[in-house]
Amino acid sequence: MRSSDSDRVYLARVDHLRAAAAVLVVLYHGCQLLGARIEGRALTDAAQRQHSTNPAATLVLEGHTAVALFMVLSGFIFTVGAHGRPIRYGRFVTNRLLRVYPLYLVIAVLGLATQVALPSFEHLLAVLTFTTPGQPYGGVFWTLSVELQFYLLFPLLNRLLGERGPGALLRLLGAIALLRLLVWLSSPAPEPHTSALYLGLAGRIDQFLLGMLAAWCYLRHRERLRAGWLPPAALALALGALWGFHQLRGFMSDSPLKLVWSTLEGAVWAVFVAVYVAGARDRGGAVSRAAARLGEVSYSVYLTHFMVLTVLCEDARLVGALPSLPPVWAAFALSALVALPVTVGLSFLTYHAVELPFLRLRRPYLGSSPTGAGNATPPAARGEPGAVVRS
Template sequence: MGFSVSDRSGEDAAIEGLRGLAALIVVGSHYAHLVTGAPGAWGFAATGVDLFFVLSGYVFAPYFFGRPLAWGPHLVRRFFRLYPLYLVALALYVLLKLPDPAATKYVVDHVFMAHTLRSLEIAFFYNAAFWSLPPEVEFYLLLPVIAATLRGRAFAALFVFALLMHMALIAVAQPGQGVTSSAIASVHLPGVLVEFALGACAWRIAREGGGRMLRVLLGCVALVAMCAVYTKFVAPDPKAAADAWPWISGNIGLGAALGYALVVSGVAARPNPQGWRLRLCLLAGELSYGVYLFHNALPQMRAKFGWPIEGWTAVGLCLAATLLLAWVLHHALEAPARNFGRDLSRRIAARQPA
C-alpha cells in the first residue's frame, strides 16, 4: 500500500525527497565510525535531525497561520503514523540486547517516550536515534494549542518566544553538572520549538515566490559555515566544547536549522519534479522513517554476530539492508497503519460538530 504518484503534489514530493535526504544524513553520522576512527566533520551530519524538525514545521505550518485543527483526529493520525513502526523497531533493538539480563530494563521508558528524561544511558541504550522522537511527539501535542491560540496572528511573537526560550536554556546551562533539568529541556520541545518554527517560516517564504535560488545558496553557505564551526570547536572534544563553548556547541543545531530552512523554502518553491525524479522523491520519503529507526540495528547485528565486513563494504551492506528492511516494513506495516489512522480520524471527525 501507500501513495501513488498521482496522490501527491509536486511540492509534497520535494519535501518527501528532503525527508529521505535527512535520513541519509543521519545515517552518515552514525556510520562514520565504520570508516574512520575520528568522525571530525562527519559528526555534523547529526544535524540531519534538525532538518527533520524543520520539515515537520514546514508540513504543519498552515496550522501556525490560521488553519483550524481538530485535536482528536490529529492525534489519532499522528499516533498511527509514528507508533506502530516505532514499537517494532524498539522490539528489534531489545532482541539485539539479549541475552543481557538488562535488555528489557528501559523498555517502559521508551514505550512512553520518557527515555530522554533521566540519563544519557537510558536515552541511547537501544538506539541513539530514538532521542529525537519525544520532542516530535511533544510538537504534535502542542500543535492544536498553537492552531487554536494563534489563529493566524502573532506568529512572530511565538517565534521570538521560542528563540528566547532556546537561548535561556543555553544561558542557564551548568557545565560539568551532568544531566540537569535545563539540559533535559534543551533536547525537548522547549529547546527545539524554534526549529519547528523555522520550518513554518520556510513554508511562508516559499509561498512568496522569488529568490528561491538565492535562498538555497544562502542556506548552503550557512550549513558550510556551521560545519566549519563544528569541526573547529566541537568535533575534537564534544564534552569539552559543551563546557568551554556553550554558546557555540549549544547553537550548532539552531544554526543548521536556519540553513536547512532556507534550503527547504527554495526547494519547495521549485517547479514540480516529473518522471523518475518524482518517483525517487516519493520513495525516499516513504522509506525515511524506517531508515531513521532501523539504520543503527545493522551495525549492532554486525557486532553481535561477528560478520566479517569492514570499512566501506560494511557501510554499503548495512545501508542496503536498512533500505530493504525499511521498504518491506513500509508496505507490511507503516503504510497500512497510517491509512488505518487516516480512516479512523475521518470517522471521528465526522461525528464531531462542525
C-alpha cells in the same frame, strides 16, 4: 500549474528532503560506529572522534544535523497543511501516534529480546516513553520523544501563528533563548554541560518553530522564493555553518556556543526547506521519483538503520574488508555500499508491512475553513485522506 501538478511537486520536494536526511543519518552513524569498530576505540572517546577541514566531509561527520532538518520539516509540513483551517486536537494526536508508535514498538520490543533476562514492567514502561535502558537499536529514540512533545504543542502554536502572526513565534524564540541561557548559568557544575539542552525539547523547540516560520513565508511568498539561485545559496549557507560548528569540535563540544547552535542550525535549514520546496518546477524524472520513494520510507530507514549497523559492527570479516583505506574512508565506504542499501531494502518491507496498515487508519483532523483561507493551500498539504501518507 494545475492543482494536481502543484500537489505532486510539493509532495515530491518534501520527500526529497526526507530522503536526504535519512541517507545522511545512515552515513553519519555508519561512519561513527564502523569507524570506531575499525579503529578499535570507544565511540564515546571525544578526543579521537573523526575530524576534517573538508566541508564535504563535515556534512557526514556532523550528519546529526539531519535530525535538525527532520524537525524543521515537521514544523513546516504541519503548518502548510493546517493553513487557514482549525485542528481537531484529538484526531491530530491520534494520527501522530498511528504514525510514530507501530514501527517504533516493533523495533523497541525486538531490542528488548536481545537481553538475557525477561523484560520487567519497568522495561515495558520505558518502551512506551522512549527511554528503554540498554536498547541496542535505540540510538534515535530520543528524537521521537522530542517529536511527540512538539505534536502535543503544535495545535496551540499553530493557532498562535494564525491569530498573532509570525511575531508571536519570534518573541517565543527569544524568550526560550533567554531562559535556556539562565538554565545554563544556574548549573552548579564548573563547566556546565549543554548536551541535556541539545538533546531535549528545551534545545530543539527552536527548530520546530523555525520550520513553522519557514512555512509562513512559503505560503505567502512562494513566487519570490522560486529564483533558481536560492536553493544552492541556502545549501551553501547551511554547509558553511555546519563546517564552522565542526571546527569547534561540533557535537562533542560543551562550548557555550552550543546554546545558540540549535537556533542557528534550525534557521539555515528552515531557509533551505522554504526555497527548495518553492523552487523550480519538478520534472518528475527517474532520479526525482526514486528520491521521493526513498523519502516515503524515510521513517523506516531512520528506525531500522541501527539494527543493520549493529550486525555489521559484529562482522569482523566485513569490518576488516578494506584494510588499504584510512579508517574513516573504509567506514564511509561500508556505510554507503553495504549499510545504506541493506537498510533501504529492509525499510521498504517494514514500511508496507508495519507502517502503511496503521497509516490507513488515520482520519482527517482539519475542520472546514470559515474564511476560505485554506483554499490557497495545496490539497496534498492539508492532511486529507491519502494525500499526505508520508507526514
